[in-house]
Amino acid sequence: MENIGALAVLLAFCLSIYAVLGSVTGKLRRNPFLIVSGERAVYAVWFLITLASGVLVSAIMTGDFRFVYAAEVSNRAMPMIYKFTAWWGGQAGSLLLWSWLLSTYAAVVVFTNRRKHRDFMPYVVAVLSAVQTFFLILNTFVASPFQMLAVGKEITAVADGNGLNPLLQYPAMAIHPPMLYLGYVGFAVPFAFAVGSLITRQPGDGWIHTTRRWTMVTWLFQSCGIVLGMAWAYHVLGWGGYWGWDAVENASLLPWLGGTAFLHSVMMQEKKGMMKVWNMVLVSATFFLCIFGTFLTRSGVVSSVHAFAQSPIGKYFVTFLAIGIAATIYLILDRLDYLKSEAQLESVISRESSFMFNNLVLLASCFAVLWGTLFPVISEAVSKEKISLDKEWFNRLMIPIGLFLLILTGLGPLFAWRRTSTDSLRRNFMWPGAASIALVGVLFALGIRDFYALISFGFCLFVAVTIVVEFFKGARQIGTKSQMNFARAVVELTHRNTRRYGGYLVHMGIVLMFIGFTGAAFNKNRVDEMKPGDSVTLGSYRLTLKDTHEGENDNYLWQSAEVAVAKHGEPIGVMSPESRVYKIASGRQPTHEVAVRTRLNEDLYLNFAGINGDRAVIQSYVFPLVTWIWIGALTLIFGTLVALVPGKVKREYARTQVVGITRKHATVEK
Amino acid sequence: MKKYGKFIALVVIIVGTLIWLATAGIKDSQTYYKTIAELGQMGDRAYSKKLRVAGDIAPGSIVRKGNVVEFTLTQEKLNLKVAYDGSDPLPDTFRESAQALADGKMGHDGIFHANKVQAKCASKYEAKPGGKPAPAPTYTSKASS
Numbered sequence: 010m011e012n013i014g015a016l017a018v019l020l021a022f023c024l025s026i027y028a029v030l031g032s033v034t035g036k037l038r039r040n041p042f043l044i045v046s047g048e049r050a051v052y053a054v055w056f057l058i059t060l061a062s063g064v065l066v067s068a069i070m071t072g073d074f075r076f077v078y079a080a081e082v083s084n085r086a087m088p089m090i091y092k093f094t095a096w097w098g099g100q101a102g103s104l105l106l107w108s109w110l111l112s113t114y115a116a117v118v119v120f121t122n123r124r125k126h127r128d129f130m131p132y133v134v135a136v137l138s139a140v141q142t143f144f145l146i147l148n149t150f151v152a153s154p155f156q157m158l159a160v161g162k163e164i165t166a167v168a169d170g171n172g173l174n175p176l177l178q179y180p181a182m183a184i185h186p187p188m189l190y191l192g193y194v195g196f197a198v199p200f201a202f203a204v205g206s207l208i209t210r211q212p213g214d215g216w217i218h219t220t221r222r223w224t225m226v227t228w229l230f231q232s233c234g235i236v237l238g239m240a241w242a243y244h245v246l247g248w249g250g251y252w253g254w255d256a257v258e259n260a261s262l263l264p265w266l267g268g269t270a271f272l273h274s275v276m277m278q279e280k281k282g283m284m285k286v287w288n289m290v291l292v293s294a295t296f297f298l299c300i301f302g303t304f305l306t307r308s309g310v311v312s313s314v315h316a317f318a319q320s321p322i323g324k325y326f327v328t329f330l331a332i333g334i335a336a337t338i339y340l341i342l343d344r345l346d347y348l349k350s351e352a353q354l355e356s357v358i359s360r361e362s363s364f365m366f367n368n369l370v371l372l373a374s375c376f377a378v379l380w381g382t383l384f385p386v387i388s389e390a391v392s393k394e395k396i397s398l399d400k401e402w403f404n405r406l407m408i409p410i411g412l413f414l415l416i417l418t419g420l421g422p423l424f425a426w427r428r429t430s431t432d433s434l435r436r437n438f439m440w441p442g443a444a445s446i447a448l449v450g451v452l453f454a455l456g457i458r459d460f461y462a463l464i465s466f467g468f469c470l471f472v473a474v475t476i477v478v479e480f481f482k483g484a485r486q487i488g489t490k491s492q493m494n495f496a497r498a499v500v501e502l503t504h505r506n507t508r509r510y511g512g513y514l515v516h517m518g519i520v521l522m523f524i525g526f527t528g529a530a531f532n533k534n535r536v537d538e539m540k541p542g543d544s545v546t547l548g549s550y551r552l553t554l555k556d557t558h559e560g561e562n563d564n565y566l567w568q569s570a571e572v573a574v575a576k577h578g579e580p581i582g583v584m585s586p587e588s589r590v591y592k593i594a595s596g597r598q599p600t601h602e603v604a605v606r607t608r609l610n611e612d613l614y615l616n617f618a619g620i621n622g623d624r625a626v627i628q629s630y631v632f633p634l635v636t637w638i639w640i641g642a643l644t645l646i647f648g649t650l651v652a653l654v655p656g657k658v659k660r661e662y663a664r665t666q667v668v669g670i671t672r673k674h675a676t677v678e679k
Numbered sequence: 680m681k682k683y684g685k686f687i688a689l690v691v692i693i694v695g696t697l698i699w700l701a702t703a704g705i706k707d708s709q710t711y712y713k714t715i716a717e718l719g720q721m722g723d724r725a726y727s728k729k730l731r732v733a734g735d736i737a738p739g740s741i742v743r744k745g746n747v748v749e750f751t752l753t754q755e756k757l758n759l760k761v762a763y764d765g766s767d768p769l770p771d772t773f774r775e776s777a778q779a780l781a782d783g784k785m786g787h788d789g790i791f792h793a794n795k796v797q798a799k800c801a802s803k804y805e806a807k808p809g810g811k812p813a814p815a816p817t818y819t820s821k822a823s824s
Contacts, residue, residue, distance in 0.1 A: 176772075354683075354686065357686060357689065362686065365686075366689070366693070369690065369694075370693065373693070373694065373697055377697065380701070394711055394712075395711070395712035396710065396711050396712070397709070397710045398705070398708045398710075401707075401708055402708035405700055405704070405708075406700050406701055409697075409700065413693075538745075538746075598772075598774075599774065618769075621745075
């Protein structure tokens, strides 16, 4: 079996190289057979990698511990579902998953475009296959998942494997890596189309139209991956946070920031023919950030909680990134004339300029996060001293950036294209502005003095009101025109232009998430060593330790604390945080099962840190508004799905011509 | 060019603010990565800077004293006594023989006072390159293709 797997990966590697060479030669020599053979190679690669993955997964599921990989990430006692997810529980398997996802994407791209874009599809195939080749080099020669355990020349097995880390045996964590990878890998497709259309100097924005849905689906996967990671950190790691600016977290955020910028700036190209160079740069940058993210997570170049050890795959990634980035820069510079803008910026208060600032700030934040993450590496290169930057540095920079983006979310969609009249500004912004100023006043009167929190709540309300007003105005119009009730009119309105109203829903999701983030300004926590009968007070809660229990089962030893909770003097129940020690082959692994009482206004979060002498160490936290992060994330997912539905009214976004346009036309597509 | 003037001014303001935010107070945010050996050679500088030290947690060295957890980090046969008094709970991965990172300051008492401790996340519980492979007998890994 192991030979079939290893051979399949090796063959896939050869076929990927063939797909690159065959497609390009076929295109240059105008030989359709070669081009088709390149596309067939893509299918064959998918089949081979699927086969290899099947071999690996079945080895893990059946407990074939002759496989080094199976012995490292699984054991016999694990539930079946986690045996399957052990596929991506370690280095070699995750890289194989990367390859498999990429080959799947590539096969889908080739299939859906088999009669479209014939002139530049060979280059799309070539780019995707080149990326595939790189990952197959890793799968075949550097981190092969098909290494066997051997004593001398004899292949042997160990009796049982190490088992997947119990921290990872959690539903959100089981699907977090594939989600993130689906997001990482997906950006290869828009990138390949961009490069293909650039090489062949395609007129128009075909690549953008073709890849719009790809980009959005990919972006959606990335968003889900990031939020799942946050949820996992919050519910499993027991430190009561969801984001710590850790290098691996940053690695997932970087391509998301780039992708978000790209999703916005393509609209400028579609509607105005502007920012063409910029979009090329953005889609390339996002793709390389995806590769870079994989590199950061997998190589351990920056010490983080996730990876200390330097790994040999680092230099392969650096080489690939260097070659890829150099080639892309050359290509863009060589074809600058083809990327000429068709229109110019006219006014600071216009849709164009709000897009521009959105991009500027997203990119700046991307750069800031990158700089902060790589600071240990940069400082070591410059001063021979490895220096890291802490959470506060990131917060100091990213909170203002986030707030600026938040307010742009409200302002941008209400600005007209080209320029906005003061009259329409007053009309559109009077009520949202007044409402948010009133809210800030009320909050200030209630005693909230945190500057950023006040600003954030004010902005959140501002943006929320602008979005609600947009829905309301549009729905009322439709309602009166076609005699519908209001709810149906909202659905009809959204269905007519899913892209615009889906986008508003995504913005609403972001607003809700910001409400959740802002709650962090009011977190409360305390740590106490308590004997049964002791009570402590945290905020409006009174916590009384009633008793501690302990026990053991096949999988772990456990101790739990029974804490009676009262709010404003009223008993509201008993919470039992638990501390476990898993019995795994590589030693004993403690974990903490936190007890969380989730409400819309705040979470009460208890962690049983352990026993010290005869006292239980209980950490208690109050996290105001944190649930809104998850609600916001769901809204964002829903909004993206809405935007993916084809709009009922087919909109041809006619380019506004620069010459001879009357002002009237400029505001048609508001 | 007058209309671009406003854009340029805005861009300069935004970028300038960000650079100011990034550089102001950066000194307080910096943590120096040091090995235990380098720590010994730093002299007086060691007492003033925020430091991050890595090492293996010596078996049997973890002692809880009230809210302080004491343990010893070992790196290339050099030992460093660490006292952790941070408010966050120690991570689940913190245990004897695990690799750990301690952030804090060197005290004049020769004990490293940590306010943050990270331990190696066991999801990467894999053989180090060139190190020993993970589980039992002594075998050599061999690719089967």
